[in-house]
Ligand SMILES: NC(=O)C1=CN([C@@H]2O[C@H](COP(=O)(O)OP(=O)(O)OC[C@H]3O[C@@H](n4cnc5c(N)ncnc54)[C@H](OP(=O)(O)O)[C@@H]3O)[C@@H](O)[C@H]2O)C=CC1
C-alpha cells in the first residue's frame with residue numbers, strides 16, 4: 001500500500017509535535033513530506049533530521065540564513081527544499097505531492113494554507129479553528145466544491161464526530177453538514193473551565209500571562225491556553241461546531257467538566273447520550289483523523305476508570321467568563337460578526353501576553369469591537385477569501401488601537 005503523504009503546517013507547535021509523535025509510530029503507513037514553521041528554526045531542524053521531509057516552509061524570511069546554516073551540516077541527500085515567505089508557504093498546502101494536510105497554524109495566519117489545502121481537495125485535519133470561525137461558510141463551500149475531506153482534530157469536535165451516527169459522520173467527513181437531523185437533539189461541548197474556574201472575579205485583575213497559560217489538563221500553545229482561561233476557546237468552539245455540523249446555537253450546549261475526560265457528547269431525541277472519553281491527550285483525535293475510517297495506535301494510555309476520582313459537571317459562569325456569551329452573540333448575529341470577534345480576540349490575547357493589557361481587558365476588547373463593527377458585520381459575511389483577509393486586517397488595526405489606548409489608560413492609573 002502506498003504511504004499517505006503528510007504536510008504539517010505549524011509543525012513546531014504543540015499540535016505539530018503531537019502529530020509527529022503519532023506519525024513516528026507508523027512509518028510504514030505515513031511519510032512526512034512537508035513541514036512548516038513560522039520562525040523557530042531549532043525545533044524545525046530537529047524535525048528535519050528525524051523525519052526527512054522533501055520540503056520545508058519557513059514564513060519568516062529573516063530566519064532563512066539560520067536554517068540554511070543548519071542544513072549545510074547535513075549530507076546533501078538529506079537536505080530538503082526550502083520555501084520562504086507566507087504566500088509561498090501557503091501555496092505548498094495545495095501541492096499535488098501531499099495527500100493530507102494538518103492545519104496546525106495558530107490564528108487566522110493559518111487561513112491561507114488551510115484554504116489552499118481544501119481548494120486542492122485534500123484530506124485536511126483541522127486544528128486551526130480560527131480560520132473556520134473567520135471564513136465560515138465560504139471555507140465549507142470551497143471544501144465541498146473541491147471534494148475535500150475535512151476532519152476535525154479539535155478534541156471536542158473530533159469527539160462529536162465519533163459520536164455521530166455513521167451515515168452522518170461520513171457526511172461531515174466529506175466536508176458536508178449534518179443539518180437539521182430529527183434524531184440529534186443537541187451537541188454538548190465539554191469545557192474544563194480553565195485555570196480560573198474557581199477563582200473569585202475580584203481576583204481576576206491580577207492574573208498574569210503565565211498563570212493564564214497554566215491549563216489544568218492540556219499542554220498547549222500560549223494563545224489557545226489564554227483562550228481556555230477566558231473561555232473564549234469554548235466560544236470559538238461553539239462557532240466551529242455550528243459550522244462543521246450545521247447546527248444552530250440553540251442546539252449547542254456548553255457544560256463545564258473539570259476533568260476533561262469526556263471530550264464531548266451528542267444527545268439524541270430518545271434520551272440517549274453518546275460520549276467520547278479518553279485521556280486528555282491530543283494524540284487520540286489526531287490518530288483518529290489520520291487513519292479514519294480505520295483506527296491506529298496513538299501512544300495514549302488506556303483510560304484507567306479506577307484512578308478517576310469522579311466526573312464532575314457545572315454550568316459556565318457568565319459573570320467571570322463573558323467571552324463565552326459574546327461568542328454566542330456573534331454566532332446569533334451571523335454575517336461577519338464571528339470574524340470581528342475572532343480578530344479582536346487575537347489582538348487582545350497578544351497584547352495580554354505582552355503585558356500591555358489586563359486579563360479582563362480581553363473580553364472588553366471583544367465587546368468593544370463587536371459594538372464598533374456591528375453595522376459593517378450585519379451587512380453580511382465577506383464573500384471572497386480576499387474580503388475575509390481585508391476585514392480581518394481592518395478589525396485587527398482597530399483592536400490594536402483599542403488595546404494601545406486601554407494599555408496607556410491602565411499605565412496612567414485610568
Ligand atoms: N494545542 C492544542 O492542544 C490544541 C490546539 N488547537 C488549535 O491548533 C492551532 C495550533 O495550536 P498550538 O499547536 O497550541 O499552537 P502553538 O503556538 O504551539 O504552535 C503554533 C504553530 O504555528 C506556527 N506558525 C505561527 N504563525 C504562523 C504563520 N504565519 N504561518 C505558518 N505557521 C505559523 C508556529 O511556528 P513557530 O514555532 O516557528 O512560531 C508553530 O509551529 C490553534 O488554532 C489552536 O487553537 C486546537 C485544539 C487543541
Ligand SMILES: CC(=O)[C@@H](O)[C@H](O)COP(=O)(O)O
Pocket residue numbers: 154155156190191192193194218227228229233234282
Ligand atoms: C485540547 C483541546 O481541544 C482544547 O481546545 C481544549 O478543549 C482546551 O480546554 P478548555 O475546555 O479549557 O477550553
Ligand SMILES: [Mn+2]
Pocket residue numbers: 154155156237
Ligand atoms: Mn478543543
